[in-house]
Amino acid sequence: MIDKAIKDMEKGLSLRKAAEKHGVPKSTLARRKLRNAPAKKAGHPKVLSDEEEEAITHRIVLAASWGYPLSTMELRMYVRQYLNQQKRTVAQFKSNLPGREWA
Numbered sequence: 001m002i003d004k005a006i007k008d009m010e011k012g013l014s015l016r017k018a019a020e021k022h023g024v025p026k027s028t029l030a031r032r033k034l035r036n037a038p039a040k041k042a043g044h045p046k047v048l049s050d051e052e053e054e055a056i057t058h059r060i061v062l063a064a065s066w067g068y069p070l071s072t073m074e075l076r077m078y079v080r081q082y083l084n085q086q087k088r089t090v091a092q093f094k095s096n097l098p099g100r101e102w103a
Helices: 002-010 015-022 026-036 050-065 072-085
Strands: none
Touching: 002 015, 002 026, 015 026, 050 072
């Protein structure tokens, strides 16, 4: 019954009408529909794209291979410089400098 109600909802039937048609409580149907929905990621949205993170990681590894590993503060300063060059301002970062917990 519930699966048929969900299929009807996917075809455009409202939650209320699908619940009435199949004799299923609205709350149960809503819960079941939400369970099948894609999960949202926890936390803040990412500041850097996957490509930007990959490029920064590559540069950190390269610097380390030259015998110059970056400290956490140097990494944060590097990201700040990158954001400033891109003329991007990130509201979560004070003066565009990522926090220690970010690094």
